[in-house]
Amino acid sequence: MKISQLRLALTFHGAMLLGASCAQEVGSPQALEPEEIVFKCEQSEMLSFAELKEIEQLPNPFLMMDGTRVISKEHWDCRRTEIKNLIQHYETGVKPEAPDNLSAMLEGENLMITLTNGDKKLNLTAVISIPDGDGPFPAVIGIGFGGGTGSLPSELFTDRGIATIQYNLNEVAPWGFEVERGVGGFYELYPDPSVGFFTAWSWGVSRVIDAVEILPELAIDLDHLAITGCSFAGKISLFSAAFDERIALTIAQEPGGGGAAPWRVTETLDGEREILSRAQGAPWYSSDLRQFNSNVNKLPFDHHLLLSLIAPRALLVLGNPDFEWLAEESTHVGCEAAKTVWQAMGVPDRIGYSIVDGHQHCQLPESQYPEVIAFIERYLMGESSIETEIAISPYSPDLTKWITWSTPVLSE
Numbered sequence: 001m002k003i004s005q006l007r008l009a010l011t012f013h014g015a016m017l018l019g020a021s022c023a024q025e026v027g028s029p030q031a032l033e034p035e036e037i038v039f040k041c042e043q044s045e046m047l048s049f050a051e052l053k054e055i056e057q058l059p060n061p062f063l064m065m066d067g068t069r070v071i072s073k074e075h076w077d078c079r080r081t082e083i084k085n086l087i088q089h090y091e092t093g094v095k096p097e098a099p100d101n102l103s104a105m106l107e108g109e110n111l112m113i114t115l116t117n118g119d120k121k122l123n124l125t126a127v128i129s130i131p132d133g134d135g136p137f138p139a140v141i142g143i144g145f146g147g148g149t150g151s152l153p154s155e156l157f158t159d160r161g162i163a164t165i166q167y168n169l170n171e172v173a174p175w176g177f178e179v180e181r182g183v184g185g186f187y188e189l190y191p192d193p194s195v196g197f198f199t200a201w202s203w204g205v206s207r208v209i210d211a212v213e214i215l216p217e218l219a220i221d222l223d224h225l226a227i228t229g230c231s232f233a234g235k236i237s238l239f240s241a242a243f244d245e246r247i248a249l250t251i252a253q254e255p256g257g258g259g260a261a262p263w264r265v266t267e268t269l270d271g272e273r274e275i276l277s278r279a280q281g282a283p284w285y286s287s288d289l290r291q292f293n294s295n296v297n298k299l300p301f302d303h304h305l306l307l308s309l310i311a312p313r314a315l316l317v318l319g320n321p322d323f324e325w326l327a328e329e330s331t332h333v334g335c336e337a338a339k340t341v342w343q344a345m346g347v348p349d350r351i352g353y354s355i356v357d358g359h360q361h362c363q364l365p366e367s368q369y370p371e372v373i374a375f376i377e378r379y380l381m382g383e384s385s386i387e388t389e390i391a392i393s394p395y396s397p398d399l400t401k402w403i404t405w406s407t408p409v410l411s412e
Contacts, residue, residue: 135219
């Protein structure tokens, strides 16, 4: 790759504005620029399965596919684009840009969104609850079936004057294990059944954010927008934040395999874990992912790199070792590996993990309240003095087996 090819382009709903700047301001814990603002680098071609090399350890976040080492924050933007492309090419399917037209209106607490792409049309809804007062208000998008705060207790947000947005994922693609591939509203606009539901669901989250952006009467503080969900919805939260930089805080609750747990690490654990070959029963991933079932080491990325796409924004991963399937020892390794990216950017306190037992799946125990509250108050409410360098886990894995790179200090 030739770094001299680096350039910046901004597109929004078909408009092209050249010369915009999206350098990451590491000093700010807020959201970055809209998802359409990306560094355009000369990317390596995607290799066939046969051409991919086996990598036994976790792939180096700071080494591009052509061997170029990442030494600056500008270079990291190139690497970030490359990682996103790798994940979408081999695992989830490519996330389309915004549709041709989007309109939105508020009816009571119902956010009504109309999308058109050519002659195709899709209607989406979200339930939005705005606090009393003038705003602007921080907001959280809740994924799953628990309401506007996902599976987290609503009072952790509403008692702090934070708006809640309940995402209706079934309008985009239906949840379930026996669902056909390529069904749902997303596929009416983009009829490619090879694309997985995680791409569809994350695309829908971006459309909700688009709608909030064009309705100033909602008084939402777009610099302080969070997303959260548990289990499969925790995975959606991670993919959504990885693919859309407008999300300032991600709280992924018990996302398990295919979430914060790297496939390679999980493959080495005993017991009934969510290894890659067991994650293919539902059409959540791209159909192309199946080729890695028999050799996960051929993946040119792993899920520590999915987490790294969120840097330098804030990420809190919650785990539950009582459920073997979640492979929380793997999550521990994944978070530590991803943390090296935040360290390289000089903001290691913007990623935390808390793996705590003694509770049901997707039920936050009181013992984890302090960690969640700390991330909410610092990264949604601007309380900069709160400590968020959190690493709570019952595991002591050999990290040197997986993390084989030295962490650079990325220059400006």
